[in-house]
Amino acid sequence: MDLNHIGEQAREAFLASATADSAVRVKTINKIAAGLEVQRAAIKAANERDVSAAMKAGLAPALIDRLTLTDARLDGLAADLRALAEMPDLLGETIERRTLANGLRIRRVRVPLGVMGVIYESRPNVTIDIAALSIKTGNAAILRGGKETIRSNKALVEIVHDALAAIGLPVNTVQFIPDPDRALVEGLLRLNRWVDVIIPRGGSALHEFCRDHATIPVITGGIGICHLFVDESADQDASLKLIFNAKTQRPSVCNSLDTLLVHEKIAGEFLPQVVAALATAGVSFRASPRAAAIVGGDAVQPAGPEDFDTEWLSLVLGLEVVPGLPEAVDHIARHSTHHSDGILTGEPENADRFVRSVDSSAVFVNASTRFNDGAQLGLGAEVAVSTQRLHARGPMGLPELSTYKWVVEGDYTVRE
Amino acid sequence: MDLNHIGEQAREAFLASATADSAVRVKTINKIAAGLEVQRAAIKAANERDVSAAMKAGLAPALIDRLTLTDARLDGLAADLRALAEMPDLLGETIERRTLANGLRIRRVRVPLGVMGVIYESRPNVTIDIAALSIKTGNAAILRGGKETIRSNKALVEIVHDALAAIGLPVNTVQFIPDPDRALVEGLLRLNRWVDVIIPRGGSALHEFCRDHATIPVITGGIGICHLFVDESADQDASLKLIFNAKTQRPSVCNSLDTLLVHEKIAGEFLPQVVAALATAGVSFRASPRAAAIVGGDAVQPAGPEDFDTEWLSLVLGLEVVPGLPEAVDHIARHSTHHSDGILTGEPENADRFVRSVDSSAVFVNASTRFNDGAQLGLGAEVAVSTQRLHARGPMGLPELSTYKWVVEGDYTVRE
Numbered sequence: 001m002d003l004n005h006i007g008e009q010a011r012e013a014f015l016a017s018a019t020a021d022s023a024v025r026v027k028t029i030n031k032i033a034a035g036l037e038v039q040r041a042a043i044k045a046a047n048e049r050d051v052s053a054a055m056k057a058g059l060a061p062a063l064i065d066r067l068t069l070t071d072a073r074l075d076g077l078a079a080d081l082r083a084l085a086e087m088p089d090l091l092g093e094t095i096e097r098r099t100l101a102n103g104l105r106i107r108r109v110r111v112p113l114g115v116m117g118v119i120y121e122s123r124p125n126v127t128i129d130i131a132a133l134s135i136k137t138g139n140a141a142i143l144r145g146g147k148e149t150i151r152s153n154k155a156l157v158e159i160v161h162d163a164l165a166a167i168g169l170p171v172n173t174v175q176f177i178p179d180p181d182r183a184l185v186e187g188l189l190r191l192n193r194w195v196d197v198i199i200p201r202g203g204s205a206l207h208e209f210c211r212d213h214a215t216i217p218v219i220t221g222g223i224g225i226c227h228l229f230v231d232e233s234a235d236q237d238a239s240l241k242l243i244f245n246a247k248t249q250r251p252s253v254c255n256s257l258d259t260l261l262v263h264e265k266i267a268g269e270f271l272p273q274v275v276a277a278l279a280t281a282g283v284s285f286r287a288s289p290r291a292a293a294i295v296g297g298d299a300v301q302p303a304g305p306e307d308f309d310t311e312w313l314s315l316v317l318g319l320e321v322v323p324g325l326p327e328a329v330d331h332i333a334r335h336s337t338h339h340s341d342g343i344l345t346g347e348p349e350n351a352d353r354f355v356r357s358v359d360s361s362a363v364f365v366n367a368s369t370r371f372n373d374g375a376q377l378g379l380g381a382e383v384a385v386s387t388q389r390l391h392a393r394g395p396m397g398l399p400e401l402s403t404y405k406w407v408v409e410g411d412y413t414v415r416e
Numbered sequence: 417m418d419l420n421h422i423g424e425q426a427r428e429a430f431l432a433s434a435t436a437d438s439a440v441r442v443k444t445i446n447k448i449a450a451g452l453e454v455q456r457a458a459i460k461a462a463n464e465r466d467v468s469a470a471m472k473a474g475l476a477p478a479l480i481d482r483l484t485l486t487d488a489r490l491d492g493l494a495a496d497l498r499a500l501a502e503m504p505d506l507l508g509e510t511i512e513r514r515t516l517a518n519g520l521r522i523r524r525v526r527v528p529l530g531v532m533g534v535i536y537e538s539r540p541n542v543t544i545d546i547a548a549l550s551i552k553t554g555n556a557a558i559l560r561g562g563k564e565t566i567r568s569n570k571a572l573v574e575i576v577h578d579a580l581a582a583i584g585l586p587v588n589t590v591q592f593i594p595d596p597d598r599a600l601v602e603g604l605l606r607l608n609r610w611v612d613v614i615i616p617r618g619g620s621a622l623h624e625f626c627r628d629h630a631t632i633p634v635i636t637g638g639i640g641i642c643h644l645f646v647d648e649s650a651d652q653d654a655s656l657k658l659i660f661n662a663k664t665q666r667p668s669v670c671n672s673l674d675t676l677l678v679h680e681k682i683a684g685e686f687l688p689q690v691v692a693a694l695a696t697a698g699v700s701f702r703a704s705p706r707a708a709a710i711v712g713g714d715a716v717q718p719a720g721p722e723d724f725d726t727e728w729l730s731l732v733l734g735l736e737v738v739p740g741l742p743e744a745v746d747h748i749a750r751h752s753t754h755h756s757d758g759i760l761t762g763e764p765e766n767a768d769r770f771v772r773s774v775d776s777s778a779v780f781v782n783a784s785t786r787f788n789d790g791a792q793l794g795l796g797a798e799v800a801v802s803t804q805r806l807h808a809r810g811p812m813g814l815p816e817l818s819t820y821k822w823v824v825e826g827d828y829t830v831r832e
Binding site (some may be wrong): 015018057060083104109111115197212215218219220235241242245249333342355356357359360362363364367370372378389390393395403404405406407408409411412413414 | 431435491507514516520522525527529608612613621627628631633634651654655658661662665697749758760767768771772776777778780781782783784786787788792793794804805806807809810811818819820821822823824825826827828829830831
């Protein structure tokens with residue numbers, strides 16, 4: 001595969017897509033949604049071949065579940081596309097406008113981000129998701145999905161290409177690398193001549209690989225070591241329910257709770273309630289020496305040296321007792337991945353201090369860390385959750401797939 | 417040198433600096449300005465040793481000029497600092513605020529960007545400039561300047577550290593790597609555990625080196641292959657003056673003009689005027705076959721195969737004749753570095769078409785490319801000019817040294 005050629009084609013397609021009318025983009029996305037319905041038999045046949053190959057290869061049931069396209073999932077995808085198509089179009093918007101003393105009229109105008117390299121694992125829904133997001137936002141995308149779903153992805157990309165061609169956008173607005181050769185991923189990561197941003201969608205290993213090998217800015221994220229601090233003034237009953245939610249509602253994702261910090265003044269009363277309530281849901285605990293002095297039993301183990309630096313992604317919760325808010329903030333500064341951290345408190349002043357001092361993509365006051373998510377925060381669509389600080393932080397929606405250009409108009413104005 | 421230790425110190429200093437009061441930052445910057453005056457003899461003594469070493473090493477006069485700190489330059493630096501200190505402080509500003517149906521109160525709050533790694537060449541003024549910008553914006557900086565100015569930089573950093581200590585900000589808010597070992601630059605570029613962004617300040621080779629070796633997002637820029645297209649409807653007299661300005665006002669910088677594209681309908685009349693007018697300022701020309709058919713003489717050479725992909729940084733100008741606006745746009749798409757490109761026209765409709773179609777950090781209508789500059793566009797301070805698309809594009813001012821965090825407040829709200 002000639003990656004340089006793919007990159008050049010993406011850039012060409014981008015220049016045409018970026019200036020297409022909003023209505024054309026809307027039509028194309030709706031056409032893809034219709035394609036998912038009309039071509040359902042072909043998609044499912046391709047997907048079944050991926051699934052049976054994965055079973056033969058002995059993939060874990062959770063992974064096989066992720067790569068399976070059921071009727072319900074395809075219906076969901078089509079509905080998501082139609083909702084995305086109707087979202088507001090921000091391109092061309094004037095972000096800022098000024099006139100200078102020398103008469104220059106300056107504005108910053110919103111334009112698409114460019115060519116995105118998107119690298120993801122074996123979730124064929126991401127293929128459709130990113131294709132549609134790219135078309136909606138006037139960007140071009142080069143997709144590289146996991147090798148276990150290559151047949152499904154090919155079938156899905158064909159639907160995308162048919163829709164682009166039918167409505168009249170360049171087919172290369174969305175390109176897919178169908179070759180499973182791993183070297184192509186590294187090649188894509190170094191295609192800085194044509195690609196403007198790399199967006200990994202997957203676990204921490206994928207994010208780190210991209211960051212370490214790319215010569216293009218990478219939107220890293222995906223790792224959440226998340227904390228809640230229960231202040232002495234917190235409503236304990238309500239806190240218990242919230243902690244239960246943050247830990248157990250979906251433990252396998254990055255915004256689930258990893259470590260609970262409890263103020264020492266209430267730890268003796270509150271920690272045993274936490275252990276009793278969460279153990280009923282199968283949670284086990286890793287307790288610091290101070291926490292272990294308060295709670296025990298089958299579900300509680302002493303915390304090992306790495307435990308407070310571990311993203312559990314499962315029904316495990318770290319427990320620590322702290323003398324107060326400054327020590328809670330300090331613990332978070334040392335152990336958080338700056339994804340989602342919060343305080344439970346009855347004191348507005350403590351909430352303010354916590355919010356000012358904790359440097360995470362989302363800081364929560366009396367709310368579950370599970371809300372750090374594009375849909376939950378009302379963004380309509382989520383591209384990624386960023387824990388790096390450049391361009392976008394936390395959940396990224398459609399506006400985060402844009403940038404701006406300066407437009408400077410004069411009357412044959414020269415610099416003195 | 418233990419770079420990891422430097423990184424950890426920067427992160428710690430950042431957490432304290434980020435939440436310092438605006439008044440403290442203002443005082444610190446003014447204290448540095450005073451230090452430049454009070455410690456002038458020591459600074460100049462250190463700088464003289466750098467200058468004489470550079471002369472002995474046979475550095476080019478232009479480079480020696482850049483590294484020389486005169487009284488006038490130090491006065492200018494101090495004045496710039498005092499102006500910077502008084503600029504508005506944006507930290508803590510609420511960028512966006514919403515309340516969701518479930519009662520969650522969401523806002524995005526402006527916070528500093530983080531720890532910046534700044535790599536630059538032998539310009540000691542950059543040391544003071546970046547130190548003050550970091551302090552003003554609540555960021556921390558790790559500075560790595562050129563080896564030819566290491567003595568000057570040490571003297572300047574001492575003044576910065578004295579000011580930080582005197583006012584009570586962490587001294588490690590600004591750190592300097594005084595070891596000339598080149599391996600330390602590569603180490604800094606891979607310090608993604610602690611450093612959030614790399615900002616190169618220098619020529620294209622430095623930007624490329626950073627991009628190729630960093631595991632941290634790099635604000636690349638610095639390379640400007642800049643175009644002006646003269647439409648058939650342009651005011652030719654006014655265009656001539658503007659082109660003269662864009663090419664000759666300061667040919668050694670990235671926003672100076674490299675290639676002139678002229679509409680074929682006026683090329684026969686206009687190109688000879690361009691050659692005559694600019695030759696008086698010592699400009700020589702590289703003409704395409706179509707341009708060479710119109711103009712000739714001592715100052716005009718045929719353009720070689722690389723000439724339209726060359727940033728001249730000198731009194732050389734490429735000349736091309738195009739059939740019309742679409743071909744001008746196409747030439748720019750193929751040859752521009754997307755820094756500064758413009759149209760000279762009397763037709764508002766052509767201006768609009770050009771502005772929509774040309775994808776550069778700044779697009780000019782009847783204005784000199786030399787205006788792509790933070791001070792000229794009224795930003796007050798310029799950190800860098802970005803030609804990558806993430807986070808900031810074109811000239812970056814103080815707001816571009818910030819990011820945001822999400823603050824989510826509820827009433828013990830859980831996710832359903």
